[in-house]
Amino acid sequence: MAVSLRARARYLAKRARSFRLGRVWGFATQISKEQGKHPVPVLIDMLYSAAFRDTAYLDYYEADFALLTRAERATFMTSLLQHHLAEALNDREAAKTFENKIAFNTAFAEFLHREWIDLSTAGVDGLRSFAERHPVIIAKVPVSREGKGVFRYDTAEVSEWTAFHADLVSKGQVLIEQPIVQHPYLAKYCAGTVNTTRITTYFDGETVRPLVIAQKFGRGAVSDQFTWGGFFTMLDENGRAVGPGHTGRHVSRYETHPDSGESIVDFQLPLWDEALAMLDEAARRIPAVPYVGWDVAIGPDGPVLLEGNWTPGLYETRVSATGIRHGTRPLHDRAFRDVGTR
Known part of the structure; x- marks a missing residue:
């Protein structure tokens, strides 16, 4: 599905205002060092991808586009595509409930369990x-x-x-x-951080569809986000890891957790069916916001809802870390089709 001309024009105008050749060259040289490619062709490809392939420079770097064919790149979501979906599908007034954690806790109190x-x-x-x-x-x-x-x-x-x-x-x-007590299986990976799962869903009015599932792992800080030293791996439709973990921001590959030694490639999210059942109910709560990235923790007795993001956040695999050469864009087909009918 193509992004609307209006959305593309806004995107290109924003990119033009923020364009800094030094920053883009920095990405190109970093990719050159990490992947053994000459920086000039990478730079040209990055500029072309930003202008005509809905791909921001950071998206290009994080998804290893320099290592992928055009057909393979077309299977990946990008920031522009995701923001287009979020803005087209989600009502901005209703989305305010997701922007404020107190409003969110009030609206989804029964799923918090704390x-x-x-x-x-x-x-x-x-x-x-x-x-x-x-x-x-x-x-x-x-x-x-x-x-x-x-x-x-x-x-x-x-x-x-x-x-x-x-x-x-x-x-x-x-x-x-109240602090969350996580499932013993997850605590084995990192007891000092609640290791959360980002599950992006789309509610088409009848069915809640899980689209993207990423398991995050902490390093002992209060949060498992990249800004706190965390990393993630993608999970399949059964809640099982599809490959090693990585940070998405630099050369990294974690077949095991670097602190605990627990296997990342063999990870299986406990209480997976219960987590999906909880989100099937939660995702119907505010139908005016059907496209949401949920943060879920797994407690000893069941899933716990942390928050929801009406712009879900971009999680994709990296071929340099996992060997996987396809992304999650095809999973969004129903959402893209529904945007086209609005």
Whole structure:
């Protein structure tokens, strides 16, 4: 499916405004070092792909387009394609529920399976009472992305609760949550981080369709995102790893977790059917936002919903890490067709 002329024009105008030859040359030289290709042809191909193949420079680099044929590249999603789908399918007013974590927790409370409070309404006593039940707390900035604005506190160290409450509010960390206990199988990989699963779904009005499934692994930080040192592997329709893990941002290949030694290539998400059943229900909750990237954690007794992203986030394999030469774009065919009927 082609991106509309209006969307393409906006994209090209944005790329033109932000164009920096030095940055693009930096990608080209990095690809040259990693893949043994001359940087000038790579640069020309990157510019052509950005102008005519809906492929941003970072997409080109992260998906190893320099190693793929044109036909193989056509099977990969790109940022432009994904944003086009999200904007065409999702109602922007309804999507605000997904942009604010407090609004999201309120709307999807039954799927959270953890206690939380809003410091905008909970006073010092409410915070202290919460900490008595959960001595370690997770504090979040309600509007943030990529694991930014997420903090972990051990309240055993707090001596002045009024000052602690004021400090959290001043930093915007007003969403306080009970820490998630993950399934023992996932804890074997990294006990210090909740290793979450990004599952992108499309609700066509009748069926909830899982499209892209990526298993993220942490390295002991409060978040498993790349910005915190994490990496991911793609999962198949049965929740099983399709290859080694990688960061998507530089040369990396993880057949085993670098800290725990647990196998990435043999990973099988526990309680997979239960996770799909939960999302089948959650994805129908706000039908005006049918295209969502959900973050799911697997607890000892069942799946736990963390958040939903109305722009799902781009997860694709890298041939240099996995040997896999096809992407997830064909899985989006129904969503693309539905956009064409609007």
